[in-house]
Amino acid sequence: MDLPQGQALMRIELDARALGHVRFALSPLHTLTEALLLMRGAAAPGRAGVARRVAETLRARRLDLLAALFGEPCDYIPDFITPRPVSYEESMDGELHRIATARPAEVREEMALLIHGGPGTRGLAGSPVPRPLLRALRRGERVLAEQVAAELAQLWQTVVHPHWPGLRARMEADIAHRAQLIARQGMVSMLVGLHPWIEWGGHQVRLAGPARTQVRGATSLLLVPRGFGSSLITISGSRDHRYRRQPLLMYPALPVPDAPRPAPPAAHELLGSTRAILLADVSTPRTTAQLAGRHGLSKSTVSYHLGVLHRGGLVTKTRDARQVLYQRTHRADRLLLDPSLGLPVRTG
Structure with a gap:
C-alpha cells in the first residue's frame, strides 16, 4: 500500500478494455486500515476521535504488532494486509481469512520491503525495526500473518463495527452518485471527479503519489470509497507478477446529504x-x-x-x-x- 505523503506523479495505464473493467467495492477491512492510518500525523478535527479510539484500543488490548506496522513513519504497508476485494462487498471475516492465509513467500518479500525499502519505496528508511515486529518475524511468516488478522479482528469489533451501518450507507450513496455520473458524463469524467489530485490524459490516470510510479498493463482499476480520510490512498499494483494484483484507489466518500427539515x-x-x-x-x-x-x-x-x-x-x-x-x-x-x-x- 502506497501512502499519500509525497507529491510525485503516479501513472496507471488504462486502455479501453481496462476502463470497461473499472469497478467499485465496499471493504470493511480497508475502512479499518484507513482508521489505523489516522494515527500518523495530526488527524483532521472530525477524525481526531477515531484516531484516539484506535490508539486507546491498541494500548488497552496490547495489539503491539498493529501498532508497529501502522504507527511507524514509513511510506509502505505490506500489501498482504490489504488484499483486493474480489466482489462488490466482502465480509470482514472473509477479508481477515485472506490475510491469515497469505502466501508465506509473499509475506516474507513484503516484510523485507517494509524494513529495507526498495524501488519507489522508502520503507522504514534505516529506522530501528520495532521489537514486536522482530518477534513476529522470528516466529515465521504464517504465524505473523495469523497474528495480524487476529489483532485486526479485535480492533474492528471495538472501533469500526459499531459504526459500520452508517459508514456503509454513506459509501453506498457515494457509489450510486458515481454510477449516475458514469451514465451522464462517462467513465473518464467520473474518474477525474473522484479527487483534485486525479487527472486523465493519454490513456492514463495520473495522480499525486509518494513516488514516481508507472503501472503498465493494468486490466482493471478498483475504486473503494473512504469512510474517514480526505486524501487518496493508492495500492499501485503488484510489484511481483506472480501475484497479479491490480491497482486500487481509495478516495474520500461524499458527505451524507443534509436531511430535509420538517415543516411544522x-x-x-x-x-x-x-x-x-x-x-x-x-x-x-x-x-x-x-x-x-x-x-x-x-x-x-x-x-x-x-x-x-x-x-x-x-x-x-x-x-x-x-x-x-x-x-x-x-x-x-x-x-x-x-x-x-x-x-x-x-x-x-
Whole structure:
C-alpha cells in the first residue's frame, strides 16, 4: 500500500478494455486500515476521535504488532494486509481469512520491503525495526500473518463495527452518485471527479503519489470509497507478477446529504403536505430532479407543486446553465416560522 505523503506523479495505464473493467467495492477491512492510518500525523478535527479510539484500543488490548506496522513513519504497508476485494462487498471475516492465509513467500518479500525499502519505496528508511515486529518475524511468516488478522479482528469489533451501518450507507450513496455520473458524463469524467489530485490524459490516470510510479498493463482499476480520510490512498499494483494484483484507489466518500427539515404541522394544513415538505427543503437552491430524488416523487409532481409555490410568492426560480434552481423566499421563511400568519397562496 502506497501512502499519500509525497507529491510525485503516479501513472496507471488504462486502455479501453481496462476502463470497461473499472469497478467499485465496499471493504470493511480497508475502512479499518484507513482508521489505523489516522494515527500518523495530526488527524483532521472530525477524525481526531477515531484516531484516539484506535490508539486507546491498541494500548488497552496490547495489539503491539498493529501498532508497529501502522504507527511507524514509513511510506509502505505490506500489501498482504490489504488484499483486493474480489466482489462488490466482502465480509470482514472473509477479508481477515485472506490475510491469515497469505502466501508465506509473499509475506516474507513484503516484510523485507517494509524494513529495507526498495524501488519507489522508502520503507522504514534505516529506522530501528520495532521489537514486536522482530518477534513476529522470528516466529515465521504464517504465524505473523495469523497474528495480524487476529489483532485486526479485535480492533474492528471495538472501533469500526459499531459504526459500520452508517459508514456503509454513506459509501453506498457515494457509489450510486458515481454510477449516475458514469451514465451522464462517462467513465473518464467520473474518474477525474473522484479527487483534485486525479487527472486523465493519454490513456492514463495520473495522480499525486509518494513516488514516481508507472503501472503498465493494468486490466482493471478498483475504486473503494473512504469512510474517514480526505486524501487518496493508492495500492499501485503488484510489484511481483506472480501475484497479479491490480491497482486500487481509495478516495474520500461524499458527505451524507443534509436531511430535509420538517415543516411544522400547521404549514401542512395550510399548504398541503407535499408543498409543505418541498418548501421546507428549499432553504438552499435545489432543482426539480434533486427534490424528486430526495422525496421519492416524480419530476412532474414536484414541478407542479413548485409552480404553485412560485405563483404564490413562496419560492424563487433562477436559471443556472441548463437547470432551474428553486429557493424559498423570506415570505416563506416567515410562514414556516409562524404558520398562524395564514399567508394566502395564489394558485391562479
